[in-house]
Amino acid sequence: MASVSATFVSFGCSFNQTKCITAGKNCTISLGMRNRTLTAVRFPRLRVSCSAKPETVTKVMEIVKKQLALNDDVPLKPESKFSELGADSLDTVEIVMIMEEEFGITVEEDNSQSITTVQEAAELIDKLVAAKPDQPASESEQKSEAIS
């Protein structure tokens, strides 16, 4: 089931509309016009499978909260920048390392420079997690296409 949901993620990635499928609340507002038909088709399927992305975002937010020792009343949104939350550059690197360990991925040097917000971190994680088991992902992608 994990691989199946990962294929849905990678399926979405191929359209490069990751933000659109992540969290219905904020994406359809920004990109709703173009992708109304697409999202209408794909949403029921995503609801059934545990969509990895909101989970990833909440997990990343938890990690950030614990690392920076934020109080509960600090507003923590996916778009909040790490520097806004009081993290210096070493904190950012440390958060990336915690995510590496948590999700079992390896973040490359150039990737880690571009991470400034929680949302970017979650997207990078999902991309790397989906890219990791390359063989089974492509097989079940073919299967899912056959089903659809």
Place this chain on the structure above:
Amino acid sequence: MAFTMRAVKVQPSSASLEEARHRVFDFFKTACRSLPSIMEIYNLDDVVTISQLRSNISAQIRKNAHITNPKVIDMLLLKGDEELSNITEHAKQRHHIIGQYVVEHSGPHDKGSTKDPSTSEFLKNFYTSNYF
């Protein structure tokens, strides 16, 4: 256990603070990535978690965060690399690691307070240094 000599390469000194910062992050990443094997080598699973060790490492890096001279940073990184190689090639022992990186000790006045629980400011200053 094979004793693998990891040569600590001496790189050309950093040109700028930015490059020194990159080196610090590379060192931190290398250290974090070797943490699982360190936990296994020294059987630290019941004493400390990986995240505690990681925050310990970052706290030590942060202690020197105020330094701006790239050459000094290079020197500190050299010492850090040396320490990391020593630890990963099992040149240290378990009690070294526990004493240095797990237990938190905050200076001589702490030990003084357990023996003699006086809250005298004079004594606290006296324990830390000669001049106050």
